[in-house]
Amino acid sequence: MDIKTPSNPSRKATARVKNPLPAPTQCHHCSGLVRIGTHEEVYGRDYSDWPYVYLCEGCGAYVGLHPFTAIPLGTLADKRTREARKSCKLPFERIWRSGRMSRTEAYKWLADKMGIPTDECHFGWFSAEQCQTAMTHCNEWLSR
Ligand SMILES: [Zn+2]
Structure with missing residues:
Protein backbone atom coordinates (compact mmCIF):
# COMPACT_ATOMS: atom_id res chain seq x y z
CA MET A 1 0.00 0.00 0.00
CA ASP A 2 1.15 3.48 -0.83
CA ILE A 3 0.51 5.50 2.32
CA LYS A 4 0.46 9.22 1.65
CA THR A 5 2.14 11.50 4.17
CA PRO A 6 3.78 14.92 3.81
CA SER A 7 7.06 13.08 3.12
CA ASN A 8 5.30 10.97 0.48
CA PRO A 9 2.77 13.42 -0.96
CA SER A 10 0.42 12.84 -3.87
CA ARG A 11 2.04 14.02 -7.09
CA LYS A 12 -1.36 14.78 -8.61
CA ALA A 13 -2.47 16.91 -5.68
CA THR A 14 0.90 18.68 -5.62
CA ALA A 15 0.66 19.51 -9.33
CA ARG A 16 -2.79 21.03 -8.83
CA VAL A 17 -1.61 23.69 -6.34
CA LYS A 18 -1.11 26.98 -8.15
CA ASN A 19 1.72 29.23 -7.04
CA PRO A 20 2.93 26.94 -4.21
CA LEU A 21 4.82 28.46 -1.30
CA PRO A 22 8.03 26.70 -0.25
CA ALA A 23 7.88 24.53 2.87
CA PRO A 24 9.00 26.59 5.87
CA THR A 25 12.14 25.40 7.66
CA GLN A 26 12.68 28.33 10.01
CA CYS A 27 10.02 30.41 11.76
CA HIS A 28 9.86 34.05 10.65
CA HIS A 29 8.35 34.99 14.02
CA CYS A 30 11.01 33.55 16.36
CA SER A 31 13.64 31.88 14.09
CA GLY A 32 12.73 28.53 15.67
CA LEU A 33 12.94 25.23 13.80
CA VAL A 34 9.86 24.11 11.93
CA ARG A 35 8.73 20.50 11.78
CA ILE A 36 5.68 18.60 10.59
CA GLY A 37 3.06 18.34 13.32
CA THR A 38 -0.55 17.23 13.42
CA HIS A 39 -3.93 18.83 13.96
CA GLU A 40 -4.12 16.90 17.19
CA GLU A 41 -1.09 18.78 18.51
CA VAL A 42 -2.51 22.21 17.75
CA TYR A 43 -6.30 21.71 17.91
CA GLY A 44 -6.54 18.72 20.24
CA ARG A 45 -7.91 16.46 17.53
CA ASP A 46 -7.54 15.62 13.85
CA TYR A 47 -9.88 17.56 11.58
CA SER A 48 -9.44 15.95 8.21
CA ASP A 49 -7.85 13.03 6.39
CA TRP A 50 -4.79 15.25 5.91
CA PRO A 51 -4.26 16.27 9.52
CA TYR A 52 -0.84 17.90 9.18
CA VAL A 53 0.65 21.28 9.92
CA TYR A 54 4.03 22.94 9.79
CA LEU A 55 4.71 23.71 13.42
CA CYS A 56 7.37 25.95 14.97
CA GLU A 57 9.10 24.27 17.89
CA GLY A 58 9.99 27.67 19.34
CA CYS A 59 6.75 29.68 19.49
CA GLY A 60 4.11 27.22 18.33
CA ALA A 61 3.20 29.17 15.19
CA TYR A 62 1.66 26.85 12.61
CA VAL A 63 0.05 26.57 9.20
CA GLY A 64 -1.90 23.77 7.54
CA LEU A 65 -1.05 21.95 4.33
CA HIS A 66 -2.89 21.66 1.02
CA PRO A 67 -4.57 18.23 1.13
CA PHE A 68 -2.29 15.33 0.17
CA THR A 69 0.70 17.61 -0.42
CA ALA A 70 3.62 19.00 1.57
CA ILE A 71 2.72 22.53 0.38
CA PRO A 72 1.82 24.98 3.14
CA LEU A 73 -1.55 26.77 2.84
CA GLY A 74 0.13 30.02 3.78
CA THR A 75 2.83 31.39 6.02
CA LEU A 76 3.38 30.28 9.62
CA ALA A 77 0.95 32.10 11.88
CA ASP A 78 1.30 32.85 15.56
ZN1 LIG B 1 8.32 30.48 15.97
Missing part, protein backbone atom coordinates in the same frame (compact mmCIF):
# COMPACT_ATOMS: atom_id res chain seq x y z
CA LYS A 79 -1.80 33.56 17.64
CA ARG A 80 -1.89 37.26 16.75
CA THR A 81 -1.59 36.51 13.03
CA ARG A 82 -4.24 33.79 13.16
CA GLU A 83 -6.69 36.11 14.88
CA ALA A 84 -5.96 38.95 12.45
CA ARG A 85 -6.49 36.65 9.47
CA LYS A 86 -9.81 35.46 10.84
CA SER A 87 -11.28 38.83 11.78
CA CYS A 88 -9.89 40.85 8.87
CA LYS A 89 -11.22 38.43 6.30
CA LEU A 90 -14.83 39.08 7.34
CA PRO A 91 -15.26 42.51 5.66
CA PHE A 92 -13.56 41.10 2.55
CA GLU A 93 -16.10 38.28 2.42
CA ARG A 94 -18.92 40.78 2.78
CA ILE A 95 -17.70 42.48 -0.41
CA TRP A 96 -17.98 39.48 -2.69
CA ARG A 97 -20.99 38.04 -0.89
CA SER A 98 -22.78 41.31 -1.66
CA GLY A 99 -22.65 40.31 -5.33
CA ARG A 100 -21.27 43.73 -6.32
CA MET A 101 -17.97 42.02 -7.18
CA SER A 102 -17.24 38.37 -7.83
CA ARG A 103 -14.80 36.68 -5.48
CA THR A 104 -12.13 36.73 -8.21
CA GLU A 105 -12.77 40.43 -8.90
CA ALA A 106 -12.60 41.15 -5.19
CA TYR A 107 -9.16 39.49 -4.90
CA LYS A 108 -7.94 41.48 -7.92
CA TRP A 109 -9.30 44.69 -6.42
CA LEU A 110 -7.68 43.99 -3.03
CA ALA A 111 -4.33 43.03 -4.57
CA ASP A 112 -4.35 46.29 -6.50
CA LYS A 113 -5.16 48.29 -3.34
CA MET A 114 -2.34 46.54 -1.47
CA GLY A 115 0.15 46.83 -4.32
CA ILE A 116 0.81 43.08 -4.54
CA PRO A 117 0.30 40.52 -7.33
CA THR A 118 -3.14 38.88 -7.34
CA ASP A 119 -1.61 35.42 -6.96
CA GLU A 120 -0.02 36.55 -3.67
CA CYS A 121 -3.24 38.01 -2.37
CA HIS A 122 -4.41 35.41 0.16
CA PHE A 123 -5.25 36.10 3.78
CA GLY A 124 -3.32 32.94 4.64
CA TRP A 125 -0.19 34.58 3.28
CA PHE A 126 -0.69 37.92 5.06
CA SER A 127 1.07 39.16 8.18
CA ALA A 128 -1.06 40.65 10.94
CA GLU A 129 -0.16 44.13 9.61
CA GLN A 130 -1.18 43.25 6.05
CA CYS A 131 -4.46 41.89 7.41
CA GLN A 132 -5.15 45.23 9.08
CA THR A 133 -4.36 47.08 5.84
CA ALA A 134 -6.66 44.78 3.88
CA MET A 135 -9.46 45.28 6.40
CA THR A 136 -9.11 49.06 6.20
CA HIS A 137 -9.46 48.97 2.39
CA CYS A 138 -12.46 46.65 2.63
CA ASN A 139 -14.22 48.71 5.27
CA GLU A 140 -13.68 51.87 3.21
CA TRP A 141 -15.21 50.17 0.20
CA LEU A 142 -18.15 48.86 2.24
CA SER A 143 -18.89 52.30 3.70
CA ARG A 144 -18.91 54.08 0.34
